[in-house]
Amino acid sequence: MQFERQSGVFLHLTSLPGPHGIGDLGSGARAFVDFLDRADQSLWQFCPLGPTASIHGNSPYQSSSAFAGNPLLIDLRDLVDRGYLTTDEVEPPGALSQQHVNYDRVTEFNTGRLRDAYATFDESASDADQQSFTEFCEREAGWLDDYALFTALKAEFDDAGWMDWPDDIRTRESAAMERYRDELADDIRYHKFVQWCFDSQWQALAEYAAERDIGLVGDLPIYVGLDSADVWAYPEVFRLDDDHHPAEVAGVPPNPGDDGQRWGNPVYDWETLRENDYGWWVDRFERLFDLVDIARIDHFKGFDEFWSIPAEAEDPAAGQWRDGPGAHFFETVEGRLGDLPFFVEDLGFLDESIVALRDRFGFPGMRVPQYADWCEEGHMYQPMHYPESAVGYTSTHDTDTIVGYYRDLADRQRDCLHYNLGTDGDEINWDLIEAVWNSNAVVAMTTMQDLLGLDSDARFNVPGTATGNWEWRATEAALDDEVAERLRQVTDRTIR
Structure with missing residues (x-):
């Protein structure tokens, strides 16, 4: 798919700012769209939208569903407007932080309010609703x-993983499915109500x-969580044993300087998927593009080849490379859905086969x-050397902020950066925003943290750590006209 030269912000x-301790789909989201509009931006990018859980560190990349939405993002004030809740019922309990998400408190409060809303739905909802x-x-x-049955069963079995049911x-x-559908019918309907909200x-x-010409950029993790x-529901899609336990799990192999990673997600049975024309994936893409205009594929390498580790092995080195579905997968899916508007995460995996797969489909x-490496002439990650067929980011959800990164740079690298960008580093966040925006990359993206010049305290995620991630929040004051105007000027100057 051909993309126009454009730019946007990741948040x-x-x-998002808001009164209930976490961003939601209400006025804070609309205020951010207005901010992007004032800044003359075209894109809003975000992490996966699925349900999260504290047992997985509230990571949006370890969801209980590849299709469902996160109930914590539901705007409770909209449910007041619909007549399902009262203003007093959605008054936040005590002082909830505007800078960080306290997931335990937010989950307890929001879940209670959603239960209250469901209890009044049948008698309060309009005919249209x-x-x-x-x-x-x-x-x-x-x-x-x-999904609704699965979520009801999780509660029935005290949140135990389905592997322990x-x-x-x-x-x-069949008999068990019918029995639990009957016994848990009201709870199942509640979870459907939440997803409808x-x-x-x-x-x-x-x-x-869309009315403001802002495109929504979602995120597609290649793997799904085991406890999903x-x-x-679809054990045949994955490499499971006869007892429905994982036979092989995903990860990455050891490299010089690290021991590799064992992610633990079940890998796909691509042979079975191919026989069924990748039906589960087609359904997944259709749902995704019901919600977003463009999507970033996380770990694109896995469609070319993937590191598969025997489930009983703890050492990633015990794994082996297996062939992914390759071009046949994307040809089949495009035959069903048309051109696929994807960006792909290919960082660290630029071997010949993945480049060929990426470029064949214009991703x-x-x-x-x-x-x-700022001291290596022509280094591919220096913005002045980005090709047109690239999405340039100042930072991502998995990296430090620009200010934090710059602070930790070795002296020689910092000197080379100054030389290459023609800067003294006093406003390093804007220096790199300008450099990425001025590059040949067809799309340029920054983060809200980088726009605000925040340091490592505002970092969103540190891979490999279990706590303290996914918590940072922007305040209402962050959506500042001065910041929007400065970004607008950079955007206009670089013809995006």
Whole structure:
């Protein structure tokens, strides 16, 4: 797919300003769209939108569903407007931080309010809302029925992973499925109601953004979590053993200087998927593009080849490379869905085969200046050497902020950066924003933290750490006219 020269800002939904301790799909989201509009931006990028859990560090990359939305993002004030809740009911309990998300407190409060809203839905909802809910449940039944049952079962079994459920329901025996659908019918309907709330609010936000010519850029992790509705409902899609436990899991091999990583996500059974024309993936893409205009594929390498580790092995070195589906996958999916508007995360994996796969379908790869050797002439991660077929980022959700990165640079690298960018580094965040915006990359992206010149305290995620991630929030004051105007000037000057 051909992209126009454009630019945008990364800010995950949880980081939006708002009164309930976490960003949501309401006025804070619309205010950010307005900020992007004032700044003459074209794109808003964010992390995956699925449900998160404290057991996985609240990571949006370890979700219980590849299809569902995160209930914590639902705007409670919209439910007041619909008549499901009162103003007093959504008054936040005590002082919730405007700088960081306290997931435990937010989850307890929001879940209680959503239960209250559901309890009044049948008697309070308008005819239009009742019809919309019914139509949503029918339209999305392909994933919604399994997700709602899965989530109800999680509560029934004290949040145990599905691998530890009784054998009959763990392996989805027909009698057990029918029995639990009957016993948990109201809880199942509640989870469908929550997803309808998310979907209806999301569609309203997407329409608001589209009216201002702001494209929404989502994120597609290649793998799904083991304890997810997807693996439980579609065991044939994954490399599981006869007892529905993982036979092989994903990771990356050791490299000089590190021991590799064992992620633990079940890998796909690509042979079975190919026989079925990748039906599960087609459904996943269709749902994704119901929500967003463009998507970034995380770990694009896995479609070319993937590191597969025996499930019983703890050492990543025990794994081996296996062939991914390659071009056949994207040809098949494009045959069903048309051109695929993807960016791809190809950082650190630029061997010949992945470059050929990426370029064959015209997917722009990523370039991040924090990976640059500033003293090596022509280094590929220096912004002045980005190709047109690239998306240039100042930083990402997984890297330090520009200011934090710059502070930790070795003296020689800092001197070379100054020389290459013609700067003294006093406003290093704007220096690198300008450099990425001025590059040949077809798309230029920065983060809200970099726009504000924040240091490492505002970093969103430190890979390999279990706590303190995904918590940073922007305040209402951050959506400043002065910042928007400065970004607008850079954008206009660099013809984006």
